[in-house]
Amino acid sequence: MYKHGIIALLLLAARNAAASCVHNTSLKPRAEDGAVPISTFGYTGLTGPFNWAGLDAANIACSTSRTQSPINLNSSTASKLSTRPTFSFNNVSSAEFENLGTTIEVLATGTTTISGKAFTLKQFHFHSPSEHRIDEEYFPLEMHMVHEAADGDGAIAVVAVLFEIDAVDATQLLKAVTRNIDKIQRPGSKTETAGLDFAELTAHLRNAPLLTYQGSLTTPPCAEGLTFIVPQKPMPLDVDTYRKIKGTVKFNARYTQNEAGLENILELGCKAVDEAKKAAPEPSSSTVESVVSPSASAVTATGTLESTLASTVAHASSASPTTTTTSCSSSQSASPTAAAEDSVTLVEGHHCIAGACVKRPAATAAKVRRRSRWERY
Numbered sequence: 001m002y003k004h005g006i007i008a009l010l011l012l013a014a015r016n017a018a019a020s021c022v023h024n025t026s027l028k029p030r031a032e033d034g035a036v037p038i039s040t041f042g043y044t045g046l047t048g049p050f051n052w053a054g055l056d057a058a059n060i061a062c063s064t065s066r067t068q069s070p071i072n073l074n075s076s077t078a079s080k081l082s083t084r085p086t087f088s089f090n091n092v093s094s095a096e097f098e099n100l101g102t103t104i105e106v107l108a109t110g111t112t113t114i115s116g117k118a119f120t121l122k123q124f125h126f127h128s129p130s131e132h133r134i135d136e137e138y139f140p141l142e143m144h145m146v147h148e149a150a151d152g153d154g155a156i157a158v159v160a161v162l163f164e165i166d167a168v169d170a171t172q173l174l175k176a177v178t179r180n181i182d183k184i185q186r187p188g189s190k191t192e193t194a195g196l197d198f199a200e201l202t203a204h205l206r207n208a209p210l211l212t213y214q215g216s217l218t219t220p221p222c223a224e225g226l227t228f229i230v231p232q233k234p235m236p237l238d239v240d241t242y243r244k245i246k247g248t249v250k251f252n253a254r255y256t257q258n259e260a261g262l263e264n265i266l267e268l269g270c271k272a273v274d275e276a277k278k279a280a281p282e283p284s285s286s287t288v289e290s291v292v293s294p295s296a297s298a299v300t301a302t303g304t305l306e307s308t309l310a311s312t313v314a315h316a317s318s319a320s321p322t323t324t325t326t327s328c329s330s331s332q333s334a335s336p337t338a339a340a341e342d343s344v345t346l347v348e349g350h351h352c353i354a355g356a357c358v359k360r361p362a363a364t365a366a367k368v369r370r371r372s373r374w375e376r377y
């Protein structure tokens with residue numbers, strides 16, 4: 001009989017993601033003193049997108065929701081807008097330009113009207129490489145123009161503009177935005193852009209075919225219900241501007257999510273790992289002898305993945321007041337990293353299936369521990 005272990009969690013102090021894709025909307029209002037918030041989530045290791053739900057129970061949608069962004073856009077995952085929205089962005093002589101740690105952001109204003117409903121532009125920020133892909137192809141840069149419904153119903157619309165490297169042409173708006181980028185290399189710092197003229201961008205939005213779909217924030221808390229509008233064609237990006245932006249944001253793209261309606265890819269991955277372990281053949285003793293070293297690294301890699309999934313599951317449980325908190329955690333670490341030791345690690349003999357942590361018979365657990373990833377294929 002399978003039994004759930006009830007074990008105390010050793011967790012990093014879970015802090016709210018202070019800055020995200022919805023910074024300066026009513027979901028994440030700006031600090032009154034104008035201080036630039038520094039994000040507590042990231043794009044690497046246990047602060048990265050595989051464990052965003054583990055950072056804060058409020059981020060549970062990141063690992064369970066079935067309408068997550070970004071996705072691969074094509075004729076079956078997105079539709080072409082038949083009624084073109086109207087776009088009006090306000091030219092300014094300068095705008096505040098901030099480094100949030102996870103992105104660089106410009107506070108801008110304007111109005112986009114989608115099927116008669118007005119959305120107010122709050123800010124635009126950048127992701128490199130692009131988060132969305134078109135027919136599988138990624139782009140070096142994506143700009144998210146975050147709008148909130150003017151009627152105050154909380155709806156959010158994001159105009160996501162892709163950029164492609166161009167040896168001849170450049171988008172002047174990006175050059176103006178990044179004029180003082182050298183001054184915001186430190187997360188939490190801010191400067192001013194040069195004058196912003198949106199005419200070129202607006203013309204692109206008025207001419208390119210526009211794709212649309214319903215998705216989510218691509219950063220914690222991964223809330224559903226966002227309308228994305230993506231011009232099918234990229235705008236030009238000069239090499240110098242690209243290098244400046246990439247050198248500042250480093251890497252800030254969430255992995256491609258499952259298409260809308262299909263199971264969250266993290267939950268599917270969790271099940272697949274479990275199935276693979278159950279299907280694993282018992283190696284002969286001589287095989288075990290000859291693969292001691294690769295085995296060790298395979299266990300480490302598996303342990304890290306399982307820690308991540310276990311952590312996610314643990315938070316899913318604690319998010320619901322009616323669920324007993326169970327997890328695959330223990331104080332003994334399966335991972336050599338300090339971060340993993342500080343969070344949660346997998347108890348030998350437990351595994352994660354269908355979003356729940358269950359105990360596996362000791363013999364099966366032992367088999368998994370001895371297997372090498374090199375034996376598998």
Ligand SMILES: *[C@@H]1O[C@H](CO)[C@@H](O)[C@H](O)[C@H]1NC(C)=O
Binds near residue numbers: 024025028122
């Ligand atoms: C967004 O930023 C602008 C400019 O700083 C500010 O006036 C406005 O109040 C902010 N909105 C929210 C919801 O924080």
Ligand SMILES: *[C@@H]1O[C@H](CO)[C@@H](O)[C@H](O)[C@H]1NC(C)=O
Binds near residue numbers: 259
């Ligand atoms: C569209 O993308 C999805 C997800 O990558 C894929 O499963 C599907 O086959 C693609 N459809 C077309 C028509 O290319």
Ligand SMILES: *[C@@H]1O[C@H](CO)[C@@H](O)[C@H](O)[C@H]1NC(C)=O
Binds near residue numbers: 089090091197198
């Ligand atoms: C922004 O400036 C350009 C000219 O530089 C002009 O064509 C455009 O109409 C202006 N946009 C707005 C909203 O005023």
Ligand SMILES: [Zn+2]
Binds near residue numbers: 021125126127144218
């Ligand atoms: Zn974004």
